Amino acid sequence: MNLTTYDLVITGYSNKKRILKELNNKKEILNVKFMSLDELINSLSFSFDQKSIYHIIKKYNVKYDNALVYLNNIKYINDTIDNDKMTKLKEIKEEVKDELIYDNKFINYIRNKKIGIYGYNYINNYQKNILKNYSYEIIDNPKNNYEHKIYSFNKIDDEIVFVLSSIYKLIKDGIDINKIKLINISDDYLFRLKYISELFNIKINFKSNRSIYETIEFNNLLNEYINDKEIESSNKSILDSFIRIVNKFNFIEDKQDKIDMIINEAKNTLVESSIYDNAVEIISISELNDDEYGFYLGFTEELAYVKSRDDDFFSDKEKELLGLETSNEINKINKDNLINRIKSSKNLSLSYSLSSSFNIYYPSSIIDELNYEVIDNYKYNYECSKLFNILLFYKDIDKYVKYGDISDELITLNSNYEYEKEYDNSYTGIDSNKIINSLDKGLNLSYSSMNKFYECKFKYYLENILKIKEDEETNAIFIGNLFHDVLSKMSNKDFNFDKEYESYIKDIDLTNKDKFFVNKLKDELKFVIDTINKQYKYMSFDKSLEEEKVEVNLDRNIKITFKGFIDKALYNDNKEMIIIDYKTGDTKLDLGNCYYGLNLQLPVYLYLSDNLDSIKNVEVLGFYIQRILNSTITAKKDCKLDDIKSDNLKLQGYTISDMDKISTVDSSYTKSKIIASLGVKQDGDFYTASKVLSRDEMDNLKTLVKTKIDEMIDDILSSSFEINPKKIDGKDVSCTYCKYKDICYKKEKDYKYLDKKDYKEFLGDKNE
Numbered sequence: 001m002n003l004t005t006y007d008l009v010i011t012g013y014s015n016k017k018r019i020l021k022e023l024n025n026k027k028e029i030l031n032v033k034f035m036s037l038d039e040l041i042n043s044l045s046f047s048f049d050q051k052s053i054y055h056i057i058k059k060y061n062v063k064y065d066n067a068l069v070y071l072n073n074i075k076y077i078n079d080t081i082d083n084d085k086m087t088k089l090k091e092i093k094e095e096v097k098d099e100l101i102y103d104n105k106f107i108n109y110i111r112n113k114k115i116g117i118y119g120y121n122y123i124n125n126y127q128k129n130i131l132k133n134y135s136y137e138i139i140d141n142p143k144n145n146y147e148h149k150i151y152s153f154n155k156i157d158d159e160i161v162f163v164l165s166s167i168y169k170l171i172k173d174g175i176d177i178n179k180i181k182l183i184n185i186s187d188d189y190l191f192r193l194k195y196i197s198e199l200f201n202i203k204i205n206f207k208s209n210r211s212i213y214e215t216i217e218f219n220n221l222l223n224e225y226i227n228d229k230e231i232e233s234s235n236k237s238i239l240d241s242f243i244r245i246v247n248k249f250n251f252i253e254d255k256q257d258k259i260d261m262i263i264n265e266a267k268n269t270l271v272e273s274s275i276y277d278n279a280v281e282i283i284s285i286s287e288l289n290d291d292e293y294g295f296y297l298g299f300t301e302e303l304a305y306v307k308s309r310d311d312d313f314f315s316d317k318e319k320e321l322l323g324l325e326t327s328n329e330i331n332k333i334n335k336d337n338l339i340n341r342i343k344s345s346k347n348l349s350l351s352y353s354l355s356s357s358f359n360i361y362y363p364s365s366i367i368d369e370l371n372y373e374v375i376d377n378y379k380y381n382y383e384c385s386k387l388f389n390i391l392l393f394y395k396d397i398d399k400y401v402k403y404g405d406i407s408d409e410l411i412t413l414n415s416n417y418e419y420e421k422e423y424d425n426s427y428t429g430i431d432s433n434k435i436i437n438s439l440d441k442g443l444n445l446s447y448s449s450m451n452k453f454y455e456c457k458f459k460y461y462l463e464n465i466l467k468i469k470e471d472e473e474t475n476a477i478f479i480g481n482l483f484h485d486v487l488s489k490m491s492n493k494d495f496n497f498d499k500e501y502e503s504y505i506k507d508i509d510l511t512n513k514d515k516f517f518v519n520k521l522k523d524e525l526k527f528v529i530d531t532i533n534k535q536y537k538y539m540s541f542d543k544s545l546e547e548e549k550v551e552v553n554l555d556r557n558i559k560i561t562f563k564g565f566i567d568k569a570l571y572n573d574n575k576e577m578i579i580i581d582y583k584t585g586d587t588k589l590d591l592g593n594c595y596y597g598l599n600l601q602l603p604v605y606l607y608l609s610d611n612l613d614s615i616k617n618v619e620v621l622g623f624y625i626q627r628i629l630n631s632t633i634t635a636k637k638d639c640k641l642d643d644i645k646s647d648n649l650k651l652q653g654y655t656i657s658d659m660d661k662i663s664t665v666d667s668s669y670t671k672s673k674i675i676a677s678l679g680v681k682q683d684g685d686f687y688t689a690s691k692v693l694s695r696d697e698m699d700n701l702k703t704l705v706k707t708k709i710d711e712m713i714d715d716i717l718s719s720s721f722e723i724n725p726k727k728i729d730g731k732d733v734s735c736t737y738c739k740y741k742d743i744c745y746k747k748e749k750d751y752k753y754l755d756k757k758d759y760k761e762f763l764g765d766k767n768e
């Protein structure tokens, strides 16, 4: 670009700075004058100052901003419109005509001079009209058709990280930071960009968006001024601005008027921002040169370019008559210019985000017209800022501690950052004698403590050895106990449902809300009992045990008891028995996890059946859970609600596969009416979904339970309480609902990765 042919170069601040720097580097002197386009147009027409603003405020009793609107529009006065608006403008111009500033000296100077206009998107009709009497040229970058990529992100922070990482890489590759430019930084981006760029240690010359009126220093100075005190401030920049503003209004005699004008002017004066010599600049796309690298952020429908609306002082219709561009025309010009600029920019990256903390955005419709590749899978590589990475890491740790979220990012950062080095969460062991001494009253084990132990030894340690669990008395527990209590009495000879139900709740303090639910649930329980009684008709058991407490003595050098309650055992004179556990919540039935000591609830009942006090040497033919409270009912086509509810009450569990025995459990076993999924195909085999076990498999299951209990006791007595949560086939089976996440500081390395097992593999059916 040869500027030596021009006497006056009209360009923006950033271009001017760059041109002067280049000349300085080349030790060249350019004999031209620089101005901005607004300065040029004002100098060639007229401008106004504070006197006119004050004049209009006083004359028409309008606010500062309204006075400015009038004064800014008097340049468009034209006889093509005859309406109140134009009449008012003419009146205002007449009022201030002696105060308007005409720069005749400049107009004479410029008359035969050559003007080059560089780096502006377009010259509007009003400007063209002023410039038509002068010799000017638009200096434009050559048109091109470069291809660029567009990067899409969900959040503004991710987009900013992408841009800063790309800048970091450019600088690392030896690109001068002064050749890197940010474009289209809206207020939505400003705060986060400032914050994250500091973490990346990338200097950016931000233009201030804060008025000096918003500073404490200015307000202190204003107070001193109002109270006629001596004005002083340690902030020289604000002090200078204050003095400059006050001096502008020396022509006003009334002090209050003067203060009002000072305040208005201060609201329109931005705080001077510190400018670094070597930094990334924020520019407009029209200022980007081929040897520079531009990052255009916020390429969304809302932010990509400023959209004009028909809400100016002059309406679109009036603008047409005045020969000015309408809002639609301006929007089209802006859009076309932007597309041209993008295509003609050699080194440009475009990006957008779909949301900020306050707004949702949509990708710019220009993207379709540009037809560039949109990349939405950019991954930050953590190479640019250790400080930022550590902050990310601690943010993710916080999410993990609060919500149990483990992001991929957390796993990557965890293997690199200080958290691990600063705090080693490993269980380092406890003298086993201390554990044994702490168990002076003996060690009580149960299915639930066992499940906890095999989910994670450390969880067991916290809850069962350190006993840090808080007692919970929730509604769910109360309802569960109520149901269990009434169900335990349903086989009594003179069982009276209403009497039992009322007698359980009569001494309990219930809120009105509780009473409402308890009344609703009464009908549900009645239905459960009726259904269970119907189920009994398919069974050949005439005796029952209810809420049977079973204790197994497993003493070592301390007293050890494995305890359990069997909700219901039905049996007959042949000592054939089934065991039923009533469930008000959800429970896993899959025997595959038993291999790892997990989900052993039903097998534990099988194990306990060998240790019943009231009846010895029983043969268990089945063990089940029965869901007595279903929070969700799934509608089925052509099914009545009661049928669906009865179906939900079917026994769920494992039945002996021995055909000679199975009819004792369920006379309808070929297409069971009482056991879920149980049935026999025409070829005599069970349905694939039927849960049946051979006698050997049941025996092996009992042995497995005993082995797991023994292993647990060994580990407890040797104080082996490592943090060892499990993932089975990648699914976390230990930590999801654990209350101790904020104590254990579990790390990914703590997980034991296990494969899902098929119970047939390890229970081994000799008959197969």
Ligand code: SF4
Binding pocket: 455, 456, 457, 458, 459, 723, 724, 725, 734, 735, 738, 739, 740, 741, 744, 745, 746, 750
């Ligand atoms: S959160 Fe996981 S690792 Fe920590 S105690 Fe609970 S189960 Fe164990």
